[in-house]
Every structure is written in C-alpha cells, then in structure tokens.
Amino acid sequence: MSAPTRERRASELAPREFLRWMWRQLTSMRTALFLLLLLAVAAVPGSFIPQRGVDERAVEVYVMDHPTMAPILDALGFFSVYSSPWFSAIYLLLMVSLIGCIVPRMAVYAKALRARPPRAPRNFSRMPASGTFETSASVEEVMHAGRRVLGRARIDVVDDAGSGTTELRAEKGYLRELGNLVFHVSIVVVLVGVAVGSLWGYRGAVIVTEGEGFSNTLSQYNEFSSGPLFDAEDLPPFSFRVDRMIAEFQPEGPQRGAPKLFQADVTYTERPGEDPEQYEIYVNHPLSLDGGSVFLVGQGYAPVLRVTDATGEVVFDDAVVFLPSDGSYESQGVIKVPDAQPEQMGFQGFFLPTAVSAGDGAPSTSIYPGAVNPLVGLRMWTGDLGLDEGVPQSVYVLEKDTMTPVNDENGEPFNISLSPGQVQELPGGGSIEFVELKRFARLQVAQTPAMTLPLAGVSVGVLGLIASLMVRPRRTWIRARAGEGGSPTVVEVAALDRVPRDELPEEIDDFLAQFRAELGDSTPEESRA
Amino acid sequence: MSLEQYAQFSNYAMVSATCVLALAFLAHVAEWALARKVEASERALVGADGQDITPPVDAPADPVTERLSRVGVLLTGLAAAILVASVIARGLAAERVPWGNMYEFGLAGTMIALVVYLVLVRTNGVQWLGGIVSGFGLVVLGMSISTYVPAGPLVPALHSYWLVIHVAAVMLAGGLFLVGAAASVLYLIRSRSEERGTVGPVLRRFPASAVMDKIAYRVNAAAFPLWTFGSLIAGPIWAHYAWGRYWGWDPKEVWAFITWVVYAGYLHARATAGWKGRRAALFCLIGFATFLFSYYGVNLFGSGLHSYAK
Ligand code: HEM
Numbered sequence: 001m002s003a004p005t006r007e008r009r010a011s012e013l014a015p016r017e018f019l020r021w022m023w024r025q026l027t028s029m030r031t032a033l034f035l036l037l038l039l040a041v042a043a044v045p046g047s048f049i050p051q052r053g054v055d056e057r058a059v060e061v062y063v064m065d066h067p068t069m070a071p072i073l074d075a076l077g078f079f080s081v082y083s084s085p086w087f088s089a090i091y092l093l094l095m096v097s098l099i100g101c102i103v104p105r106m107a108v109y110a111k112a113l114r115a116r117p118p119r120a121p122r123n124f125s126r127m128p129a130s131g132t133f134e135t136s137a138s139v140e141e142v143m144h145a146g147r148r149v150l151g152r153a154r155i156d157v158v159d160d161a162g163s164g165t166t167e168l169r170a171e172k173g174y175l176r177e178l179g180n181l182v183f184h185v186s187i188v189v190v191l192v193g194v195a196v197g198s199l200w201g202y203r204g205a206v207i208v209t210e211g212e213g214f215s216n217t218l219s220q221y222n223e224f225s226s227g228p229l230f231d232a233e234d235l236p237p238f239s240f241r242v243d244r245m246i247a248e249f250q251p252e253g254p255q256r257g258a259p260k261l262f263q264a265d266v267t268y269t270e271r272p273g274e275d276p277e278q279y280e281i282y283v284n285h286p287l288s289l290d291g292g293s294v295f296l297v298g299q300g301y302a303p304v305l306r307v308t309d310a311t312g313e314v315v316f317d318d319a320v321v322f323l324p325s326d327g328s329y330e331s332q333g334v335i336k337v338p339d340a341q342p343e344q345m346g347f348q349g350f351f352l353p354t355a356v357s358a359g360d361g362a363p364s365t366s367i368y369p370g371a372v373n374p375l376v377g378l379r380m381w382t383g384d385l386g387l388d389e390g391v392p393q394s395v396y397v398l399e400k401d402t403m404t405p406v407n408d409e410n411g412e413p414f415n416i417s418l419s420p421g422q423v424q425e426l427p428g429g430g431s432i433e434f435v436e437l438k439r440f441a442r443l444q445v446a447q448t449p450a451m452t453l454p455l456a457g458v459s460v461g462v463l464g465l466i467a468s469l470m471v472r473p474r475r476t477w478i479r480a481r482a483g484e485g486g487s488p489t490v491v492e493v494a495a496l497d498r499v500p501r502d503e504l505p506e507e508i509d510d511f512l513a514q515f516r517a518e519l520g521d522s523t524p525e526e527s528r529a
Numbered sequence: 530m531s532l533e534q535y536a537q538f539s540n541y542a543m544v545s546a547t548c549v550l551a552l553a554f555l556a557h558v559a560e561w562a563l564a565r566k567v568e569a570s571e572r573a574l575v576g577a578d579g580q581d582i583t584p585p586v587d588a589p590a591d592p593v594t595e596r597l598s599r600v601g602v603l604l605t606g607l608a609a610a611i612l613v614a615s616v617i618a619r620g621l622a623a624e625r626v627p628w629g630n631m632y633e634f635g636l637a638g639t640m641i642a643l644v645v646y647l648v649l650v651r652t653n654g655v656q657w658l659g660g661i662v663s664g665f666g667l668v669v670l671g672m673s674i675s676t677y678v679p680a681g682p683l684v685p686a687l688h689s690y691w692l693v694i695h696v697a698a699v700m701l702a703g704g705l706f707l708v709g710a711a712a713s714v715l716y717l718i719r720s721r722s723e724e725r726g727t728v729g730p731v732l733r734r735f736p737a738s739a740v741m742d743k744i745a746y747r748v749n750a751a752a753f754p755l756w757t758f759g760s761l762i763a764g765p766i767w768a769h770y771a772w773g774r775y776w777g778w779d780p781k782e783v784w785a786f787i788t789w790v791v792y793a794g795y796l797h798a799r800a801t802a803g804w805k806g807r808r809a810a811l812f813c814l815i816g817f818a819t820f821l822f823s824y825y826g827v828n829l830f831g832s833g834l835h836s837y838a839k
Contacts, residue, residue: 033794040790040819047780047827054778082778194776203774255681262685284689284770295773444773451775458762462754469750469796499800502743 026093027100035094042090046081049073053080053225095191102184109177116156117169120477120494127494129508134488137519139166142480142491145518146170149511150476168478173498179467186461193453202226202235202292203446208242209302209319210438215239216292216445236291236447240268243278245439247299249370257328257369264296264441281443291447298442300324300331301351303376303420303434309340310429316340319438322351323396329353329369334398335378336385340430344385347432348398349378349416374437378416380406380426473498476511491515535622536680542615543636546608547670550643550663553604557660560597564730594734601659602650608666609643616640622680628696629683631828635673638700638824639666645704655744657735661711672825691767698759703824705752706792710817712745713810720806742806745813746799753792760785760823784823791816 025031050058059079063070077084124130135142143157146168153172160167204221208214216239218224218232226232248261263282269275270289279287287294300323307316315337322333335347354368355375364375383403386393393399406427408414416424418434425431479492493515495508616637620627628637646662649655683692720738722728735741764785765775776782795812798804804812 029797033797036790036794036797040787040794043778043783043787043790046778047783051778250682253679253681255679258681259684260682283685284691284767286770286773293773295771297773446773448769448774451769454775455762455766458757462757462762465757466754469754469800502739 023100026097029101032094032097032101035090035097039087039090039094042087043081045078049078049081051080051082053082056223091191095188098184098188102181102188105177106181109181112177113174117154117171117475119158120167120169120479124477124479124492124494127496128500129504130492130494131508131512132490132492133512133516134483134490135516135519136488139480139482139489142478142489142519143168145515146478149515149518153474153476163481165479165481167480168476170476170478171473172476173471173473175467176471176473176499177468179464179469179471182464183461183468186457186464189457190454190461193450193455193457196450196453197227197448199227199229200450201446201448202230202232203444205297205442205444207321207440207442209321209440210242210245212319213239213241214443221445234291236289237272238268238270238289238292239272240266240287240294242266242441242443245299245441247370247439249368251370259327259369262296262299264299264443266294268294281441292445293447295444295446296441297444298324300329300440300442301353301371301374302438302440303333303351303374304436304438305335305376306433306435307335307337307340307345308431308433309337309345311341312430313339313341315345317435319440321395321440327369328366330366332396334396336387336395336398338385338387343382344403345426346381346383346385346398346400346403347378347416348381349376351376371437374420376416376418376434378418378432379413380416382406382428472501478515532622532624532680535618539615539618539622539680542611542618543670543673546611546615547667549604549611550608550667550670553601553608554660554663554667556597556601556604557663560594560601561660561731561734563597564594564734598656598659598734601663602647602656605643605659605663606647608663609640609647612636612640612643619680623682625683626693626696628700629687629692630678631676631825632673632678634696634700634824635669635676637696638703639669639673641700642666642669642704642707645701646708649708649748653744655708655712657715658708658711661714662707665707665711689767689770691763691770695759695763695767698755698763699824702752702756702759703820705748705755706817706820709745709748709752709813712741712748713813713817716741716745717807717810717814720810738806742810745810749792749795749813749816753796756789756792756820761789781823781827784819784827788816788819788823791819 050062052059062079063074066073073079077086081087121127124132137145143166147155147157150168150170150172153170154174155168155170157166157168159165202224203226204224206214206221214220216235216237218235242264244265246261246263246265247259250256250258250260261282263280266279266281266287267276268279268287268289269277281287281294281296283296286296300321302319302321304319305316306314309315316335316339320333320335322331324331330353331351333349333351335345337345337347352364352366352373352375353370354366354372355364356367356373357364364377381398381400381403386399386402406414408427414427416426416432418424418432420434420437423431423433475496475498477492477494481490483489493508493512495504495511497504616627616633619633619636623629627633642662643666646655646658649658715735716738719728719732719735719741722732723738764782768777768779768782769775791812795809795816798812799809
C-alpha cells in the first residue's frame with residue numbers, strides 16, 4: 001500500500017489535533033448544554049432511590065425489600081448518586097467546559113473593553129434599522145445632539161476628510177457580557193465552595209437525655225460522617241449538657257396533637273476551662289460554636305426504669321430511649337440488663353405518651369403526643385444477651401436467639417405495664433419500676449467550611465444573570481454631511497443589536513424622534529416630552 | 530370575626546373562587562367554540578375559497594368571541610379577588626402567613642399565578658392565555674381540596690421568616706413559569722399550523738407564533754432569577770438553620786436543582802444557540818413539568834424533609 005505522504009503527516013499530527021478537537025468540542029456551548037442536561041438527568045435517580053447520605057435506614061429497608069436489585073444498584077453507586085463516579089464525572093466535565101469557555105471569553109472581553117466602537121458600515125440601509133432626515137442644524141450641532149441622546153454609550157466622533165462626512169460611532173451594553181462572565185464565574189465559585197464544604201465538613205447525630213452531657217468526640221456520636229479530608233482529631237472541643245427538653249403540642253382544636261414547640265435548654269462550654277453558658281436550641285435556632293453548630297432535629301421520651309434482680313440488687317437504673325415511630329410518639333424501646341442474677345434479662349416494648357385502653361384485652365393506644373398519661377408496656381426475656389461475643393449490637397435491638405421469653409402462670413407472654421411510680425414484680429423474683437419520665441433531644445452537630453462561598457457565589461451570580469438578561473448591547477452610527485450652499489444637513493442613522501431583537505425598528509423611530517427634538521430645541525425637558 | 534369565622538370564610542371564598550374560575554374557563558372555551566362557528570358561517574357566505582386562510586392577524590375581531598374573551602378575563606379577575614380574600618382570611622385564621630402546608634401552597638400558588646397573569650394581561654395583552662391559565666388554576670384548586678387541612682398553627686420547623694421569603698419567591702416564579710409554559714404550548718400548536726398553512730379560526734384568535742415565543746422567553750427570563758433566589762439561595766439558607774446543612778440532596782432539593790438546570794438550558798439555548806421556536810418551547814415545557822414535580826409531586830411522594838409541609 002502506498003499511502004500518500006500528506007496523509008501520513010496528518011496521522012502524525014493526529015493526537016494533537018485530536019486533543020485540540022476534543023477541547024473545542026468540550027468547551028462548546030452545545031456540549032455545555034448537553035452536560036448540563038445530563039447532570040439533571042443523573043440527579044433524578046437519587047430522588048427516588050434512598051440515599052446513604054440522606055437516610056441510612058431507608059437504604060437498609062430498600063436493600064431488604066429488593067434482594068436481587070439492591071446489590072446491582074449498590075455496585076453502580078445508586079445509593080450514593082451524588083458522590084458516585086459517574087455523577088462526579090459529569091460534574092467535573094461540566095466544570096472544565098465552563099472554565100474552558102470563560103477564560104477565552106474573559107480575554108476577549110478585556111480587549112473589547114479597551115476597543116473603540118467600530119466604524120460605520122458603508123450602506124446604512126442594509127442595517128437592521130436605519131433612518132435619515134434633514135436638518136438646518138450644523139454638523140457639529142448634530143453630533144452634540146447625538147451625544148446627548150445616546151447618553152452613556154461609548155462614543156467616538158470621526159471626520160472623514162475624503163467623503164466630507166462626519167460620523168458618530170456609539171456602542172453601549174458592555175455590562176451584558178460582564179454580567180454573563182460574572183454569572184459563569186460564580187457558578188465555578190459555587191461548585192468550588194460546595195466541594196470544599198463536603199471535603200472538610202463533618203456531620204454527626206447524637207441522642208442526649210435530659211440531665212446528660214455530650215462532649216464533642218467521635219465516640220460520643222450515634223452516627224457520624226465526614227468529608228475525606230476531615231480529621232476526627234480536629235473536632236472542636238466543646239461540650240454541653242441538655243438541662244431540659246421542652247415539647248409542646250396543640251392541646252385542642254382541629255390541629256390537636258400537632259407540634260407547637262420543641263426546645264432544648266442546654267448549658268455549654270465552648271472550650272475546656274471556660275465558664276459554662278446557657279442557650280436555648282430550637283428549630284431554626286441552632287447553637288453556633290467555633291468549629292460546629294448544634295441543631296435540634298428531633299425529640300422523644302426516655303422513661304427512667306429501675307430493675308432489681310432476684311437477689312435484691314439494683315442492676316439497672318437509667319433513662320431508656322424509646323424511639324418514636326411516628327408523629328403520635330408511640331415509641332419502641334429495649335432494655336438490656338447484663339448484670340442480672342441468676343440470668344441476664346432483656347425487655348422489649350413500647351411507650352405511649354397518652355395511653356387509653358381500647359377495651360378488654362385489646363392493646364392500649366396513644367391519643368395525644370404530649371405525656372398526659374404515660375405508659376410503658378414491656379415483655380421480658382431471660383438468657384444470654386449475646387453481648388460478650390464482641391459483635392457490635394444496636395442498643396435498640398434485642399437479640400432473642402439465645403433468650404427465652406418469660407411467660408405468666410397461664411403460659412401467656414408475661415406483660416409488664418407501668419405508669420410513672422409503679423413497680424411490678426417479675427416472675428422468678430426481682431422487680432421493675434417506672435421511676436420517672438424524661439425526654440431526650442436528638443441533636444445534629446455539623447460544620448460545613450466555606451459556607452459563605454456558595455452563598456456569595458449564587459447571590460453575585462444572580463445579579464450577573466439579571467445584567468446579562470436585561471442589558472441590551474447596541475451599536476449606533478450617525479453620519480452627517482453638511483449641505484452645500486445653504487441646503488440642509490443630511491443626517492443618517494443606523495443601529496445594530498448585538499443580540500438581535502425585533503423591537504429595534506420601533507426603537508430607532510423613537511430615537512430619531514428624540515434626536516430631532518433635541519436638534520429643534522436644545523432644552524432637554526421639552527425635547528423629551 | 531373569630532378565628533373560626535375567618536377559617537369558615539376562607540373555605541367559602543375558596544369554593545366560590547373555584548366556581549368563578551370554572552365559569553371563566555367556560556367563557557374561554559365558548560370563545561374558541563364560537564370562533565369556529567363564526568368562521569364556518571363566514572366561509573359559507575364567502576364560498577369555498579380554501580386559499581385564503583390567513584387573513585391579517587389584526588383583522589377586526591368578531592364581537593361575540595371578543596366579548597367572551599373579555600368576560601373570561603373579568604371572571605378570572607373576580608376569581609383572583611375572591612381567592613385573595615380567601616388566602617388573607619386563611620392567614621388571619623391561622624395567625625401566620627397562609628402558606629404552611631400543601632393545601633395552602635395550592636391556594637396561594639394559584640392566587641399568585643392568576644395575579645401574575647392578570648398583570649400581564651394589562652401590560653402585555655396576554656388575555657389569549659386565559660383558557661390555559663384558568664383551566665390550570667382550576668385543576669390546582671381542585672387538587673388542593675384533596676389536601677385540605679383545617680387552619681392552624683405551624684409545625685416548629687416552619688417558624689422562620691425564611692418561610693415568607695423562600696415560599697413567596699418560589700410561588701412567584703411558579704406563576705411566571707405557568708404563563709411561560711402556557712405561551713409555549715400555544716406556540717407549539719400555532720407554529721405547526723403556520724408551517725402547514727392551516728391556521729384555523731381558533732388559532733387565529735392567538736397572536737402570531739413569534740409573539741408567543743417572545744412572551745414565553747421574557748416571562749421565563751424574569752422567573753429564572755426569582756427561582757434561583759427562592760430555591761437556591763433562600764432555600765439553602767433556611768435549610769442550614771432548620772436542618773443543619775444547606776444542601777443535602779433531599780428529593781425536593783434535587784428537583785429544585787433539576788428545574789433550575791432545565792430552565793438554565795432553556796435560557797442558554799435561547800440566548801446563545803439561537804434555538805428559538807420549537808426546541809426552546811419543548812425545553813420550557815420540560816422545565817415546567819419539573820417545576821410542577823418539585824412543587825407538588827415530591828410532596829405527594831411523601832419522602833424527604835419537606836414532606837411535613839403536607
Ligand atoms: C444557570 C443558568 C445559566 C445561564 C442563564 C447562562 C447563560 C449563558 C449565556 C447568556 C451565555 C452566552 C451569552 C452570549 O453568548 O451572549 C452562556 C454561555 C455559556 N455558558 Fe452559560 N449560563 C448558565 C449556566 C451555565 C452552566 C451551569 C454552564 C456549565 C457549567 C454554562 C456553560 C456555558 C458555556 C460553556 C458558555 C459559552 C459557550 C460558548 O459561548 O460557546 N452555563 N451562558
């Protein structure tokens with residue numbers, strides 16, 4: 001085969017050419033638009049499939065419900081769409097495309113800012129809008145009037161000695177491209193700000209019962225997640241105690257039971273050794289400390305229960321967190337008593353804030369989320385709690401595999417039902433007492449660094465956007481030729497919109513009218529009228 | 530009046546406004562139906578001259594259809610006025626801003642959309658959108674009834690002045706999006722007929738497709754900064770105070786973002802790629818669909834942090 005030399009040369013150049021071609025494709029408007037839409041499409045699945053970063057428990061439920069699909073979805077990153085490789089790829093390409101487009105445009109803009117308005121085209125009638133009239137004013141007066149009517153445009157007046165005409169060149173609307181550039185730069189600022197926030201940020205959730213404290217270390221959290229560049233050693237050393245958790249509900253009326261107020265009164269110390277201070281955390285009113293803010297995101301009941309075993313020893317005496325299953329605050333909880341003798345004990349059951357009996361034998365229900373008639377209902381197991389095997393256990397789940405349910409003398413499951421202050425004897429000795437009712441606060445501790453960056457970015461971006469949408473760049477030319485021998489001056493006007501608009505002809509008519517009024521009578525008030 | 534009376538009044542006014550809006554819709558439907566009939570009779574008079582099907586747009590309009598159009602606009606104005614009363618009474622009954630749950634979003638959103646439309650009728654003469662706007666408002670009001678809850682105080686998370694700012698901006702943007710989408714639908718229908726030269730009597734009641742295209746663009750261009758402010762500035766600020774993070778890919782946030790992206794694509798296409806016409810109109814309609822989903826659909830799905838706004 002005898003390939004022509006030229007072709008071989010071209011193929012030698014190919015990699016570079018190809019790269020350049022790729023770059024041009026990537027930074028073209030069409031690609032940017034495509035990537036933008038692709039990003040939108042890629043964001044969709046995350047709003048239908050539960051996301052790890054948003055709701056871990058929903059993911060677990062989903063995985064259990066879809067045993068075949070879930071592993072595939074998981075491998076493809078569908079449970080963390082917004083940090084998946086494919087989402088990041090689109091996002092990064094978009095960013096490169098954006099920067100690749102902005103930088104050259106900035107250079108062009110910088111040059112345009114220094115440039116003078118271009119010279120007039122020869123043939124005005126070819127312009128999208130033009131007009132002509134005659135006036136007794138001199139060429140000089142025409143140019144002065146033109147300047148006044150054009151206002152803040154950039155204007156040059158040039159005599160053309162050859163043709164004996166004077167032309168005025170005006171350009172306005174530079175703000176449009178500036179707004180456009182500002183807007184696009186601000187998108188980059190937002191993306192960078194968000195990236196910084198998620199790389200160095202952290203977020204943790206913790207449940208704290210009234211009277212208990214929290215110090216900001218990793219081990220104290222129930223859940224914790226942080227950006228890859230965050231070091232848990234850097235957790236700021238604040239601490240606080242929840243003195244009181246207030247929860248109020250609508251006592252009556254059509255919205256009876258709807259939440260009215262949630263508030264956690266805390267005493268906090270920002271740095272070790274400092275004097276404690278008081279603060280009220282409620283929704284929309286976080287405690288903002290150096291290096292993190294504390295938000296109230298939920299609350300619930302934590303009855304204090306005291307368990308005595310068969311030997312008469314108090315083996316458990318603590319507040320037990322019962323997690324609410326819904327807005328009625330019917331809650332579920334578990335008690336593990338590893339120190340009980342002769343056998344370990346476990347309890348599992350529910351808490352009702354305002355219990356009413358539903359009749360013979362039927363289980364009670366709660367009719368109001370406030371604690372009007374609190375009731376703890378439990379069943380009991382004995383045996384091995386399985387705590388010694390080193391397998392981490394959830395405090396909210398009782399592992400019943402190695403335990404035996406405790407029955408009453410009729411062989412039915414033994415039911416415990418307690419109001420505050422009540423004690424119930426247990427089969428086989430010992431007792432359980434509902435000592436008092438406390439509440440718990442579910443708090444979120446979070447820090448997102450550089451948060452003002454995206455905020456400033458979007459805010460400035462919107463201003464830039466408004467400028468780029470509202471400002472109308474236009475070039476206007478006025479050409480005047482002095483009449484010979486006392487005949488009137490001939491004035492020609494033409495205009496060109498950088499962004500074509502249909503209104504131009506009407507506007508040039510207005511402009512001509514104003515222009516002539518300005519020439520006929522130079523007092524501006526009247527000429528405008 | 531007592532709180533209960535205010536609430537009662539608000540409900541009656543809401544139902545009345547729905548009925549009046551239904552009449553407005555009927556007036557516009559009659560307008561179209563009659564346009565067809567009038568055309569047919571004119572044809573019969575003139576004779577079967579199939580050629581001349583696009584008389585000048587400014588041809589003197591038929592007085593009856595013209596009157597029906599005006600009746601439609603007037604009834605829409607009346608419906609909007611009653612709806613304003615209903616929304617204000619609702620606010621007085623609940624002693625707060627009247628947009629704290631799905632029912633109220635429906636009411637206040639329709640109210641704002643109608644007011645935006647009526648303002649644009651005055652300034653830009655867009656009464657030709659009446660049929661679509663009144664029909665759409667009717668659907669939203671009807672759907673709102675299914676999410677009715679009695680007037681009452683807010684859940685604690687909504688105790689924030691960001692509720693006023695965030696929701697008001699988003700609803701206003703939504704009203705404008707609706708007008709833009711309505712113009713785009715009509716644009717698509719009419720431009721097709723224009724291309725085929727089959728602009729019939731009904732379509733002749735609408736402006737030339739280029740005019741509708743321009744209106745759609747202007748309205749969307751005005752709505753977009755508002756949407757950006759409402760959903761991507763005010764929303765995240767509030768989310769920071771309420772939930773401890775400014776952006777968490779909650780479904781509502783995702784869809785607000787998607788809506789933003791699609792409208793951004795629309796503006797881009799219009800402003801730079803010169804995609805006037807069909808493709809821009811389709812973009813706009815997709816954008817409106819995503820807006821509806823972020824405004825309504827996500828709440829109905831019932832997942833995410835926003836869902837307590839039900
Ligand atoms: C969100 C709303 C956005 C609006 C309203 C917008 C608006 C504009 C406008 C008006 C122009 C060109 C102006 C002109 O040529 O006169 C432009 C150019 C461009 N935009 Fe955007 N933009 C937005 C978002 C984005 C985003 C998110 C990206 C990509 C990350 C992007 C990428 C680009 C690129 C690459 C260009 C220049 C392409 C070229 O000129 O060839 N834009 N944009």
